[in-house]
Amino acid sequence: MSNKTKRHLLSHVTIGLILPLSSTVQAQSVVSEPHGSAQHAPAQLFPPADSSYDWVQLSSFEMLKGEIKNLYDDRLEFKSDELDTIFIDWEDVLVLQSHDVISVGFTDLTTKTGLLRLQRDKLYIDDQVFDRSQVMTLISGEQTESNYWSSKISLGANFRSGNAEQVDYSAIANAHRRTTESRFNLDYFGNYSKSEGVNNINNHRLNSYFDWYLSKQFYLRPIFAEIYLDPIKNIQYKATLGFGLGYDILDTPKSDWSISGGPAYTFTKFDNVATDASDNDGSGALVVESAFDTELSEDIDFNALYRVQHGNDKSGGYTHHALAGFSIELTDMFDLDLSLVWDHTNKPQADSGGVTPEKNDYQFIIGFGIDI
Known part of the structure; x- marks a missing residue:
C-alpha cells in the first residue's frame, strides 16, 4: 500500500x-x-x-x-x-x-x-x-474532519526471559490531515530496550508541522516543532520551534520529493551535568528537511527522510536524523515495515561523570504496520 x-x-x-x-x-x-x-x-x-x-x-x-x-x-x-x-x-x-x-x-x-x-x-x-x-x-x-484524516501505527517488540532477561520495543506512528489547501502532519518515533535490569536504549522523537499551499508545489510552513528525549545521550529533552518554506521538487503519480526548512529556536535540558555547569541551553538554529518516497511496485514502497539541524556547540552543533525504509503491503490494512535509522550529534555533551556519549546511533527496526 x-x-x-x-x-x-x-x-x-x-x-x-x-x-x-x-x-x-x-x-x-x-x-x-x-x-x-x-x-x-x-x-x-x-x-x-x-x-x-x-x-x-x-x-x-x-x-x-x-x-x-x-x-x-x-x-x-x-x-x-x-x-x-x-x-x-x-x-x-x-x-x-x-x-x-x-x-x-x-x-x-x-x-x-x-x-x-x-x-x-x-x-x-x-x-x-x-x-x-x-x-x-x-x-x-x-x-468535514472525518474526510481529512488518516493514520498509521507500526510496532515491533522482543521479549526474552530465562538465562537472559531482555525487553525491546519500537514504535513508529503517523497522523496526517489533508485538505484541498493545507496539510498537518504528526510523527512519533520511539525505542526502548532493557537488558538484565539495565536500560540501554530509551529515546523518543515527536515531530509536527503545518503547511499552507501557495501554489501546487510551493507552500508556507508557518510552524514546525520537534521534541526529542534521550537521557542515555544526556538529553532530558530538546525542544525546537520554527517556521519556514517548502517546495515539492518531484510530484508524480508514483514518487514525491520535497524540501523545506527555516530558522528555529532550540532549547535543551540536560539529564545530568557537572556541579559547576549549566543544565540547560537555548540558541537559534537552522533546520532543513528533505523527504522522498516512491512506489517500487504495486505492493512495495520506499521512503526516506533526512532532517538537519545546526545550532551552537552546547545544543549539539550539527545534528541530523535520517530514516530509510520499505513498506510491504500484506493486506489492505496491514503492512510489514523495515526501517534503518541513523541519528548523529556532532557535539554531544558530557554528563556529570565526564562521560561523553557516542556521536552516532544506528537502528534497524522490523515493525508490523496498521493503517487506520
Missing part, C-alpha cells in the same frame, strides 16, 4: 466491471476502439442519473463502478467490494462521474463542492465548467 497514498485519506470502496444494461452493445464498441478515435454521447458512457455508484472510465475505455475517495499527487483513489481499493493515475482517467457531492481543490487554491462530472479535458461541478488542468485535489463528500 503506497505511503504516498496513505499520507492522504484511506477508506474502502466498491468497483465492478459493470456497464449500463441499456447501452451494453454501444459500450462494447467503445472499449474496442482506440483512444481518441471517436466522440461519444454521455448516454453511451454514463449509467442512469439515479445510480448509487460513482463511475470512472479509463483511457482504455474500461469502465468501473464504485466510490471516489480522493485525488492527491495526481493519483485517484477508487474503492470496490470486488477489486478493493485501487489507485489510478490521473492522466489515465477519461471520464469520472460522482453520485454524491465531491470537494474539488483547484490550483488557484479555491474549493468547489457539488456533483462532479469529468469528460476528457472538462470538469463540471453542478452547472459550472472548469478546465481539467486546474484540478489539484479531490475529497469525497463535504469538507
Whole structure:
C-alpha cells in the first residue's frame, strides 16, 4: 500500500466491471476502439442519473463502478467490494462521474463542492465548467474532519526471559490531515530496550508541522516543532520551534520529493551535568528537511527522510536524523515495515561523570504496520 497514498485519506470502496444494461452493445464498441478515435454521447458512457455508484472510465475505455475517495499527487483513489481499493493515475482517467457531492481543490487554491462530472479535458461541478488542468485535489463528500484524516501505527517488540532477561520495543506512528489547501502532519518515533535490569536504549522523537499551499508545489510552513528525549545521550529533552518554506521538487503519480526548512529556536535540558555547569541551553538554529518516497511496485514502497539541524556547540552543533525504509503491503490494512535509522550529534555533551556519549546511533527496526 503506497505511503504516498496513505499520507492522504484511506477508506474502502466498491468497483465492478459493470456497464449500463441499456447501452451494453454501444459500450462494447467503445472499449474496442482506440483512444481518441471517436466522440461519444454521455448516454453511451454514463449509467442512469439515479445510480448509487460513482463511475470512472479509463483511457482504455474500461469502465468501473464504485466510490471516489480522493485525488492527491495526481493519483485517484477508487474503492470496490470486488477489486478493493485501487489507485489510478490521473492522466489515465477519461471520464469520472460522482453520485454524491465531491470537494474539488483547484490550483488557484479555491474549493468547489457539488456533483462532479469529468469528460476528457472538462470538469463540471453542478452547472459550472472548469478546465481539467486546474484540478489539484479531490475529497469525497463535504469538507468535514472525518474526510481529512488518516493514520498509521507500526510496532515491533522482543521479549526474552530465562538465562537472559531482555525487553525491546519500537514504535513508529503517523497522523496526517489533508485538505484541498493545507496539510498537518504528526510523527512519533520511539525505542526502548532493557537488558538484565539495565536500560540501554530509551529515546523518543515527536515531530509536527503545518503547511499552507501557495501554489501546487510551493507552500508556507508557518510552524514546525520537534521534541526529542534521550537521557542515555544526556538529553532530558530538546525542544525546537520554527517556521519556514517548502517546495515539492518531484510530484508524480508514483514518487514525491520535497524540501523545506527555516530558522528555529532550540532549547535543551540536560539529564545530568557537572556541579559547576549549566543544565540547560537555548540558541537559534537552522533546520532543513528533505523527504522522498516512491512506489517500487504495486505492493512495495520506499521512503526516506533526512532532517538537519545546526545550532551552537552546547545544543549539539550539527545534528541530523535520517530514516530509510520499505513498506510491504500484506493486506489492505496491514503492512510489514523495515526501517534503518541513523541519528548523529556532532557535539554531544558530557554528563556529570565526564562521560561523553557516542556521536552516532544506528537502528534497524522490523515493525508490523496498521493503517487506520
